[in-house]
Amino acid sequence: xxxxxTNTDMEQLDELTCIKHAYQRGDFxxxxxxxxxxxxxxxxxxxxxxxxxxxGREQVTGFQMAGEIIGMDAISSDAHACDAIxxxxxxxxxxxxxxxxxxxxxxxxxxxxLHRILSRExxxxxxIMLLLGSMRAEERLAAFLLNLSQRFAARGYSPTSFYLxxxxxxxxxxxxxxxxxxxxxxxNFQGAGLITxxxxxxxxxxxxxxxxxxxxxxxxx
Amino acid sequence: xxxxxTNTDMEQLDELTCIKHAYQRGDFxxxxxxxxxxxxxxxxxxxxxxxxxxxGREQVTGFQMAGEIIGMDAISSDAHACDAIxxxxxxxxxxxxxxxxxxxxxxxxxxxxLHRILSRExxxxxxIMLLLGSMRAEERLAAFLLNLSQRFAARGYSPTSFYLxxxxxxxxxxxxxxxxxxxxxxxNFQGAGLITxxxxxxxxxxxxxxxxxxxxxxxxx
DNA sequence: GTCGAAACTTGATTTACATCAAGCGGCACA
DNA sequence: TGTGCCGCTTGATGTAAATCAAGTTTCGAC
Numbered sequence: 069x070x071x072x073x074t075n076t077d078m079e080q081l082d083e084l085t086c087i088k089h090a091y092q093r094g095d096f097x098x099x100x101x102x103x104x105x106x107x108x109x110x111x112x113x114x115x116x117x118x119x120x121x122x123x124g125r126e127q128v129t130g131f132q133m134a135g136e137i138i139g140m141d142a143i144s145s146d147a148h149a150c151d152a153i154x155x156x157x158x159x160x161x162x163x164x165x166x167x168x169x170x171x172x173x174x175x176x177x178x179x180x181x182l183h184r185i186l187s188r189e190x191x192x193x194x195x196i197m198l199l200l201g202s203m204r205a206e207e208r209l210a211a212f213l214l215n216l217s218q219r220f221a222a223r224g225y226s227p228t229s230f231y232l233x234x235x236x237x238x239x240x241x242x243x244x245x246x247x248x249x250x251x252x253x254x255x256n257f258q259g260a261g262l263i264t265x266x267x268x269x270x271x272x273x274x275x276x277x278x279x280x281x282x283x284x285x286x287x288x289x
Numbered sequence: 290x291x292x293x294x295t296n297t298d299m300e301q302l303d304e305l306t307c308i309k310h311a312y313q314r315g316d317f318x319x320x321x322x323x324x325x326x327x328x329x330x331x332x333x334x335x336x337x338x339x340x341x342x343x344x345g346r347e348q349v350t351g352f353q354m355a356g357e358i359i360g361m362d363a364i365s366s367d368a369h370a371c372d373a374i375x376x377x378x379x380x381x382x383x384x385x386x387x388x389x390x391x392x393x394x395x396x397x398x399x400x401x402x403l404h405r406i407l408s409r410e411x412x413x414x415x416x417i418m419l420l421l422g423s424m425r426a427e428e429r430l431a432a433f434l435l436n437l438s439q440r441f442a443a444r445g446y447s448p449t450s451f452y453l454x455x456x457x458x459x460x461x462x463x464x465x466x467x468x469x470x471x472x473x474x475x476x477n478f479q480g481a482g483l484i485t486x487x488x489x490x491x492x493x494x495x496x497x498x499x500x501x502x503x504x505x506x507x508x509x510x
Numbered sequence: 511g512t513c514g515a516a517a518c519t520t521g522a523t524t525t526a527c528a529t530c531a532a533g534c535g536g537c538a539c540a
Numbered sequence: 541t542g543t544g545c546c547g548c549t550t551g552a553t554g555t556a557a558a559t560c561a562a563g564t565t566t567c568g569a570c
Contacts, residue, residue: 119419123504127419141415143408149415169401173394180390186407187364193414194362194371198340198348200421201465205557236518244422249557251519267518267566283344426527457548467528472549488536488548517566524559534549540542 087162097138097152097160104142106162110134113158114233118241119150128242130192131155131234133219137163140189155233200244203282208243209253210281213263217272228275232268308383318359318373318381325363327383331355334379335454339462340371349463351413352376352455354440358384358406376454421465424503429464430474431502434484438493449496453489 088111091097097108100120115132129150132138141149143165172179199208221227232239236247236254243250257263262278264271272278309332312318318329321341336353350371353359362370364386393400420429442448453460457468457475464471478484483499485492493499 119415121419121423121504125419125423127415127422129415129418140408141411144405144412149412169397169404173397173400176390176394179394182404183390183407184365186404186411187361187366189411190362190407190414191365191370193411193418194340194350196418197350197414197421198342198346200418201348201462202342202346235516241422246558247518248520248559251517252557255519283342456546468548469529469550470527472547473527476549511570513568513570515566515568517564519564520562522559522561525556526558527554527556529552529554531552532550534547536545536547538543538545540544 087164089160089162091154091158091160093154093156095154097154098142098148100148100151102148104139104146104148104165106164107137107139107168108152109137109161109163111159111161113160114155115152115158116155116234116238116242117150117152126241128234128238129196131216131238131242134223137185140186143186155238205243205245205249205253206256207282208245209239209250209257210278212239212243213270213272214275214278214282217275228272230270232270308385310381310383312375312379312381314375314377316375318375319363319369321369321372323369325360325367325369325386327385328358328360328389329373330358330382330384332380332382334381335376336373336379337376337455337459337463338371338373347462349455349459350417352437352459352463355444361407361410364407376459426464426466426470426474427477428503429466430460430471430478431499433460433464434491434493435496435499435503438496449493451491453491 087106091113097115110132112134115138116128117130117132117138118126118128120126130138132152138152139148168178168182172182199211203211216230216232217227220230234242236250240247240250254263254265257278258265262272262274262281264273308327312334318336331353333355336359337349338351338353338359339347339349341347351359353373359373360369389399389403393403420432424432437451437453438448441451455463457471461468461471466474475484475486478499479486483493483495483502485494
């Protein structure tokens, strides 16, 4: 939780983030419809969030990793609007939201931080809307890999070599395509020498080239 | 702005919402990249928000009407992340955000309200992700019409008879399809007796039937 | 180590939607 | 009261991705 708090602020904030929990792969952090109590800061591990349509269709709405906050969708109606499921053994800090509201009334920097986090989620979602609404399969997958790359890099891991914690099916759900298309497109990237993919481990050989995939097809010449 | 405020709270809030502006059709309320100062409450009229990809592609991320708040995406980075454009002559209240933060530290009910608004936007976006990621064109358009219907109804207008303020192109951008597909699908709905559409005026004949379109194709029998 | 279920890859075929193309209609403006 | 443009509709054709269908690999449970 990087923010511009003084030490004493930090101490007060500690009161918030003290309830730690461990989850195993497959565990639900929360379920859609559950009463909202807390936000959750992921300390270690990997989660997915998904919304379920009444007709059984599901849409993965995000993959969350260490340092990210989830549960913000639940504030609006006091009930969670999606499921959050651990994709690997994970640790989270539970942040009781009423405490957070109370404290953020006293600490402007905490208040500001909370607002930014909420807003960042909105911006993230808009980016996914752009991706789902106006990109082709190849571009979506390239954008997805680059996004993971950046986030791993920001955490001190390699931006070019990492494990996918999720299945092809889950990637497909997130990106609005079928698992076969995910598999095929990854194979194409590999065939083009952009990446090496072996099961869930990815190696990106050329970030720039992959970046160039995210954009309109090169028919403009 | 319906909320549970006492009268004196209400008076303090009035200080916030006093800067009124008028916009004509086509005017920008704000542009992507502009410095963030304020949220905007739409009093009358109709807006669209859109994100622009560097390669020129654009994605409409929402249509906003009276009573709705826009500009929340800008909080995270102190700069607007999308354009907001009036689709008809409109009036908005500018809400300076620093004032709002200040005041919401004193008024827990305002604080709570702000958090709910931010969270509601997140939930809305997730719904659009579901729509874009896992629905067919027909379902998306049905869902779109039903959403407009509900929102008009909530404002005291007819849920079954209304004007579309946006072009087929804009609907298509929002729903991740081409304008021709929007046009064709609307024609199909009309052919099936679900709606009457004449230019931008829509009449929904059967909300239930339209509702049933939002769901998996009836192959389950 | 063996078995069985999931996850994944790859190919053949189908399909929903995009693209290309032409004509119509309503509205702003002269 | 025309006239030109933009938004819209509709048809013909093309194509990206879905679907259907094997076959292979991986991995967890026993």
